[in-house]
Amino acid sequence: MAIIETSSKAAAVNPLKMSQPLGAAYAFLGMNRCMPVMHGSQGCTSFGLVLLVRHFREAIPLQTTAMNEVSSILGGMENIEKAVLNIRLRAKPDLIAICSTGLTETKGDDVNAYLRLIRQKHPDLADTALAYVSTPDYTGAFQDGWAKAVEALIRALGEPQPGLQTRAKQINLLAGCHLTPADIEELRDIVQSFGLEPIVLPDVSSSLDGHLPDNFSPTSMGGTTLAEMRALGASIVSIAIGEQMRASAQAVQELSGVPYVVFDRLTGLQANDRFLAYLEYVSGQPIPARYRRQRSQLQDAMLDGHFFFGGVKVAIGAEPDLLLSLSAWLAEMGCEIGCAVTTTTSPVLDGVPAARVVIGDLEDLEQGARRASAGLLVTHSHGRQAAERLHIPFHRAGLPMFDRLGAGHCLSVGYRGTRGLIFEIGNLLLAAGHAHTPDDWQLPQSTRDALALATPVQGESS
Amino acid sequence: MTALKLKIQEVFEEPACEKNQAKTEKQRKAGCSKQLAPGAAAGGCAFDGAKIALQPIVDVAHLVHGPIACEGNSWDNRHAASSGVQTYRTGFTTDINELDVIYGGEKRLYKAVKEIIEKYDPPAVFVYQTCVTALTGDDIEAVCKAASAKFGKPVIPVNSPGFAGVKNLGNKLAGEALLDYVIGTVEPEFTTPYDINIIGEYNLSGELWQITPLLDAMGVRVLSCISGDGRYREIASSHRARASMMVCSKAMINVARKMEERYGIPFFEGSFYGIGDVSDSLRQIARLLVQQGAPAELMDRTEALIAVEEARAWSRLAHYKKRLAGKRVLLITGGVKSWSVVAALQEVGIEIVGTSVKKSTREDKERIKEIMGDEAHMIDDMTPREMYAMLKEARADIMLSGGRSQFIALKAKMPWLDINQERHHAYAGYEGMITLVSEIDRALYNPVWEQVRAPAPWE
Ligand code: SF4
Numbered sequence: 020m021a022i023i024e025t026s027s028k029a030a031a032v033n034p035l036k037m038s039q040p041l042g043a044a045y046a047f048l049g050m051n052r053c054m055p056v057m058h059g060s061q062g063c064t065s066f067g068l069v070l071l072v073r074h075f076r077e078a079i080p081l082q083t084t085a086m087n088e089v090s091s092i093l094g095g096m097e098n099i100e101k102a103v104l105n106i107r108l109r110a111k112p113d114l115i116a117i118c119s120t121g122l123t124e125t126k127g128d129d130v131n132a133y134l135r136l137i138r139q140k141h142p143d144l145a146d147t148a149l150a151y152v153s154t155p156d157y158t159g160a161f162q163d164g165w166a167k168a169v170e171a172l173i174r175a176l177g178e179p180q181p182g183l184q185t186r187a188k189q190i191n192l193l194a195g196c197h198l199t200p201a202d203i204e205e206l207r208d209i210v211q212s213f214g215l216e217p218i219v220l221p222d223v224s225s226s227l228d229g230h231l232p233d234n235f236s237p238t239s240m241g242g243t244t245l246a247e248m249r250a251l252g253a254s255i256v257s258i259a260i261g262e263q264m265r266a267s268a269q270a271v272q273e274l275s276g277v278p279y280v281v282f283d284r285l286t287g288l289q290a291n292d293r294f295l296a297y298l299e300y301v302s303g304q305p306i307p308a309r310y311r312r313q314r315s316q317l318q319d320a321m322l323d324g325h326f327f328f329g330g331v332k333v334a335i336g337a338e339p340d341l342l343l344s345l346s347a348w349l350a351e352m353g354c355e356i357g358c359a360v361t362t363t364t365s366p367v368l369d370g371v372p373a374a375r376v377v378i379g380d381l382e383d384l385e386q387g388a389r390r391a392s393a394g395l396l397v398t399h400s401h402g403r404q405a406a407e408r409l410h411i412p413f414h415r416a417g418l419p420m421f422d423r424l425g426a427g428h429c430l431s432v433g434y435r436g437t438r439g440l441i442f443e444i445g446n447l448l449l450a451a452g453h454a455h456t457p458d459d460w461q462l463p464q465s466t467r468d469a470l471a472l473a474t475p476v477q478g479e480s481s
Numbered sequence: 482m483t484a485l486k487l488k489i490q491e492v493f494e495e496p497a498c499e500k501n502q503a504k505t506e507k508q509r510k511a512g513c514s515k516q517l518a519p520g521a522a523a524g525g526c527a528f529d530g531a532k533i534a535l536q537p538i539v540d541v542a543h544l545v546h547g548p549i550a551c552e553g554n555s556w557d558n559r560h561a562a563s564s565g566v567q568t569y570r571t572g573f574t575t576d577i578n579e580l581d582v583i584y585g586g587e588k589r590l591y592k593a594v595k596e597i598i599e600k601y602d603p604p605a606v607f608v609y610q611t612c613v614t615a616l617t618g619d620d621i622e623a624v625c626k627a628a629s630a631k632f633g634k635p636v637i638p639v640n641s642p643g644f645a646g647v648k649n650l651g652n653k654l655a656g657e658a659l660l661d662y663v664i665g666t667v668e669p670e671f672t673t674p675y676d677i678n679i680i681g682e683y684n685l686s687g688e689l690w691q692i693t694p695l696l697d698a699m700g701v702r703v704l705s706c707i708s709g710d711g712r713y714r715e716i717a718s719s720h721r722a723r724a725s726m727m728v729c730s731k732a733m734i735n736v737a738r739k740m741e742e743r744y745g746i747p748f749f750e751g752s753f754y755g756i757g758d759v760s761d762s763l764r765q766i767a768r769l770l771v772q773q774g775a776p777a778e779l780m781d782r783t784e785a786l787i788a789v790e791e792a793r794a795w796s797r798l799a800h801y802k803k804r805l806a807g808k809r810v811l812l813i814t815g816g817v818k819s820w821s822v823v824a825a826l827q828e829v830g831i832e833i834v835g836t837s838v839k840k841s842t843r844e845d846k847e848r849i850k851e852i853m854g855d856e857a858h859m860i861d862d863m864t865p866r867e868m869y870a871m872l873k874e875a876r877a878d879i880m881l882s883g884g885r886s887q888f889i890a891l892k893a894k895m896p897w898l899d900i901n902q903e904r905h906h907a908y909a910g911y912e913g914m915i916t917l918v919s920e921i922d923r924a925l926y927n928p929v930w931e932q933v934r935a936p937a938p939w940e
Contacts, residue, residue: 030544030593031553031576032600038550060612061517062526062643066555068885073558078865078888085517088644091616102520109521109864121548121613122644125582156548157613158579231892231933235869380576401557404570421558 021359021371026379033381033401035336036362037418039154041067042164042196043118044081045418049194049221050172051242052113054106056082058095058130059120063156073421075227080238082106086122095128100137107147110237113245114148114176118168121156148245150175160363161418162338165196166263169221170270176245179252179275189254190301191277192217193268195261197341197417200224201430206260206285209295209310209433213302218247218254220267229427252277256301260285261340262367283367284344285432286440287351288317313434320438321352324445329353331448334388336381336398337417339365345397345416346371348437349444357391360384360398381405395448412447484622485615485640492653495735517647523885526643528611529555530651534732535607535639535658537683538711539563542603544573546590546621547611551643552576560905562687564710568603577614586619594628594636604713605635607658615642635713637662652681652732659707659716660739667717669704674775676704677766678725678746681733682753684709691910692753695790699783701766707736720744724769726751726762747773753909754917755825756794760787794911798829801918806830808925811871813837813863813882814900822881822900824852829918834877835860865889879925894934896924 040057044067047055057064064083071079084098099117106115119130130151138144152171154164192210194203203224210217225241232240251257252275259268259281268279280297284290291314295306333354335346339361346356347370356373360383368376377383381398385405388396396406399417406413420426430436525533528551536543536559545552556572563569575593577586594606606628610621625638641654669676677696682689689709696703705711705719720740725748727737737748747769751762767775767783809832812822823833838846838859849859863871865886871877872893880890883901890897898920900908908917 028593028596029575029589029591030596031549031572031574032597033572034549034553034556034574034576036549036576037553038548040550041554056520060526060644061522061524061647062529062612063550063554065523065525065529066550068523069558070554072885072888076888078886078892082520083517083522084519085522086519086644087517087646088615088642091612091644098519101518105518105520121550121582122616125613125616155579156550157577157582160549231894235866235873235889235892237865401572404557404567 020369021373021376023364023368024375024377026377026383028379031380031382033385033405035360035379035381035384035398035401037070037161038063038121038156039159039161039164039167040118040120040156041070042161042166043152043154043168044164045071045161045196045223046165046168046172046221047114047116047118048079048081048226048239049223049242050114050116050239051222051226051244052236053239053242054080054082054110054112054115054237055239056084056102056106056115056117057120058084058086058099058102058117058128059122060086060091063120063122070419070421074419074426075229076424076426077227077229080110084117084123091122091126094126095123095130096133096136099130099133100140103137103144103147103149104141107144112147112238114150116150116152116168116172118152118154118164120154124153124155124157148176160338162196162263162340162365163363166266169193169264169267172220172248173251173267173270173274176248177251177271177274178249180249183250183253183275185255186216186250186253187255188214188302189216189218189250191251191254191257191268191271191279192219193257193259193264193271193279194219194221194223195259195263195340197261197338197344198432199429200228200427202285202432202436204228205430205433205436210258210298212307212310213298213304215298215302218251219243220248220251223427227427229425251275256280258282258297262343262365263340283340283370284347286344286437287348288314288321288434288437289351290348291317291432291434291437310434313438317434317438317441320441324441325353327445327448327452328441330355331394332357332391333395333397334358334360334384334391334393335396336360336384336402338362339367341417342376343367343371345431346373348440349397352441354395357393358384358387360387385409394451395444412451414444414447485642485645488640488654488657489645489650492650492657492735495653495738525648525651526612527641527645527647527651527654528609528643530648530653530732531609531639531641531655531658532651533559533648533683534652534655535708536569537561537708538607538713538716539569540566540603540712541605541607542568542571542573542597542601543607543609544575544590544593544597545609545611546575546586546593546614546619547577547609548613549574549576551609551611560686561683561709562685562690564690566712568601571601573597582613582617585617586614587624590614590619590621590624591628594624595632598632598634603634605637605663607637607639609639610642612643615640615644635662635666635717649732653735656733656736660736663713663717664736664740665717665720665744667714669718669721672704672721673702674723674773675699675701675770675779676722677701677770678719678722678740679703679706679709680725680727680737680740680748681730682706682709682728686905686907688753688907688909688913691907691912695759695763695786695910696766698786699763699767699779701770701779707733720746722746723773723775724748724766726766728753752824754822754913756791756828756911756914758824759910759914760791763787790911794914797915798918801922802829804922804926805918807832808878808921809834809876810921811835811868811877811880811882813868813880813886823849825914825917827852828914831921833858835863835871837861837863869893879921881921894930896927896930898924
């Protein structure tokens with residue numbers, strides 16, 4: 020079991036972490052026809068927007084309540100009201116989803132109360148769903164913001180409808196923020212191939228999958244619909260992907276009595292064996308032939324690839340669920356996790372196959388990688404400077420990934436995704452293998468010193 | 482009134498800012514940042530603006546005092562280039578937690594400065610204030626003062642919390658920090674009659690380096706660039722320059738004007754975008770230096786350089802002129818860049834079907850009118866939906882804008898070119914003009930357009 024340590028520095032150097040509200044806003048983007056709003060000063064929204072735009076290379080709907088110093092001190096009721104009315108007028112979304120920021124939390128705005136007041140004052144807003152989640156910047160991290168936002172959405176919009184009947188084939192697929200749009204699409208395919216009908220929440224696979232729509236929309240396009248939210252309680256089970264989604268699964272259970280299972284990761288052979296066996300069990304359908312075939316392809320890839328992974332020391336920095344997923348799988352491939360850094364606490368950290376997990380920054384990761392003589396660095400794009408300095412291969416994982424195309428289409432779950440990952444990282448390791456030179460195996464200085472003492476060199480001038 | 486409020490007031494009353502001078506005293510008190518509309522606002526905060534303006538000083542450590550939002554979500558997102566030291570690319574933040582919010586984060590800030598000086602030994606540390614720590618009342622000025630005294634190194638407070646206003650205000654507050662704590666604190670090793678400052682140029686994608694060879698050829702020395710590819714000592718000694726150029730923006734007008742007032746350094750406002758403007762700026766630099774006592778032959782050398790370089794540029798552009806004549810551009814930029822890019826594009830015969838003037842000053846608008854002949858194509862506020870419609874209906878052939886709106890064009894299956902901070906190409910000087918035009922050409926004539934616009938065979 021890994022020891023969990025918190026970096027004791029006063030200054031974070033090269034942050035690995037991003038803020039809670041950004042994670043929450045990202046979750047909101049997985050809702051259909053939604054306008055996410057950060058309740059705070061406009062800079063927070065602007066930074067969040069730029070970051071998501073650079074990652075997905077997509078237009079990102081995201082708004083701000085544009086708080087200034089005065090409104091921060093007086094309280095944000097008026098700004099929230101104006102924001103809601105403005106957004107409804109300009110974008111006509113189905114859902115306006117609000118998260119707080121450090122600024123408004125420091126003041127202590129009671130946004131839920133504001134929203135109740137706004138509803139009373141503006142009966143014409145009845146056709147627009149509103150949701151709110153508290154996500155101060157100075158606690159938690161991106162993943163926490165995502166998790167809280169999904170739970171808040173369920174509690175705000177997932178109330179069981181009167182007369183709701185359980186649907187025999189319907190399941191809830193609660194997706195953590197470490198899953199890319201491509202990952203979610205893959206999981207949906209797998210689930211559907213068992214004859215099950217998944218409601219994916221949040222579903223960034225249809226809103227941020229990089230497609231060309233026929234029209235321009237100021238809100239998110241694609242994602243979980245309000246109708247689906249209202250039907251969550253009719254599912255036979257909730258499948259949570261990532262420990263971060265446990266609270267959301269519990270929320271559905273509390274509201275509607277739907278039981279749940281948590282899969283803490285879906286990268287790797289055994290992890291997927293368990294997943295498919297479970298789907299076979301809930302659906303009563305046999306595992307489709309194509310997954311049997313994919314499984315054997317994965318086995319073959321593991322055999323081909325293990326030469327290059329075996330013994331490689333890896334330094335990895337990622338949010339808890341992604342950290343567990345990748346580090347556990349890399350360890351299964353024969354790597355050694357020489358340094359693991361994450362952003363926030365989580366029960367999964369205990370299970371990371373490393374001696375220690377540091378809650379820290381990329382400076383901790385870089386130093387740890389150096390100490391461990393790591394042969395591979397895994398983290399988001401901000402790690403590229405460290406990788407350059409360390410002269411080791413660099414695999415980008417997580418968000419932001421702004422210096423590569425197709426961040427949303429990176430696939431690393433399922434048999435097929437795992438196989439792809441073996442090829443991708445395996446090729447990096449393969450390319451980094453260096454050709455030997457005559458200097459590679461020089462005798463150590465100690466040997467030479469000992470030799471010099473034993474046989475003083477003749478005829479050398481001092 | 483707090484120190485920050487006083488500073489903001491001072492910046493608002495900037496006498497060199499025409500926009501301000503046109504207002505009544507009462508209007509001026511209200512400040513130049515319009516109340517932003519909640520739910521319909523876009524753009525960065527004052528902290529963002531301050532960081533943009535100062536981060537190009539490459540050898541100092543830039544420490545952001547606040548929760549992870551401000552630095553964690555934003556670091557490493559611009560391309561100000563450095564010719565050497567890379568310290569500025571490291572993201573430093575106090576990443577304050579709940580306890581710091583309750584009990585105050587000054588101790589953490591002090592320790593953070595100490596750690597950074599011990600580990601990285603930069604010539605100075607710049608400390609940026611943000612919303613939360615400003616609201617909880619952390620006195621960064623006091624902490625910086627104590628830290629400077631203790632560690633014997635300049636620790637510079639940049640008091641520009643996000644909620645103070647928009648990006649542009651942040652640029653100016655950053656300038657104030659330089660004026661108050663940096664400029665004039667170090668003497669240059671030597672001076673020459675050919676020393677200038679360039680103010681408000683951030684060396685994005687290395688644009689400064691498209692200019693320095695021209696200045697070198699003239700025999701002009703850039704004593705300091707504020708702040709692109711800047712070194713702390715250079716900026717600290719910039720008060721010995723003979724003249725300043727303020728680069729095509731009002732962002733740091735306060736720095737230029739106060740340096741004139743305090744040290745007698747005359748300045749002019751110029752642009753390095755477009756052939757005509759580059760030549761003009763070089764001429765002005767030479768003229769000011771001569772006026773300040775440099776030998777008159779500098780003028781002749783400058784004219785000779787302009788003649789040769791302009792001719793070389795035009796001959797390189799000839800190829801594109803044919804291909805680009807009559808192409809229509811929709812230009813969505815921050816106000817200041819509008820006129821200078823408009824002029825540049827018109828030089829090769831491109832038609833401007835619209836240019837945003839949302840952030841432009843009255844003077845900017847006058848310039849555009851001068852260049853374009855009327856105001857018909859000035860767009861005050863265009864919604865993304867309208868931009869999309871305009872492109873979709875092919876009323877423009879290409880859109881030039883910042884990165885955030887690129888997808889409006891791309892989703893309409895129309896070409897787009899980045900002309901904002903995040904861009905990777907350098908467009909300054911004669912050289913940059915050729916790059917800009919060739920990039921537009923490359924975007925317009927890419928064969929993908931034909932393919933992506935064609936319907937699917939089953940449609
Ligand atoms: S608005 Fe305030 S809290 Fe948000 S990024 Fe800017 S300085 Fe930070």
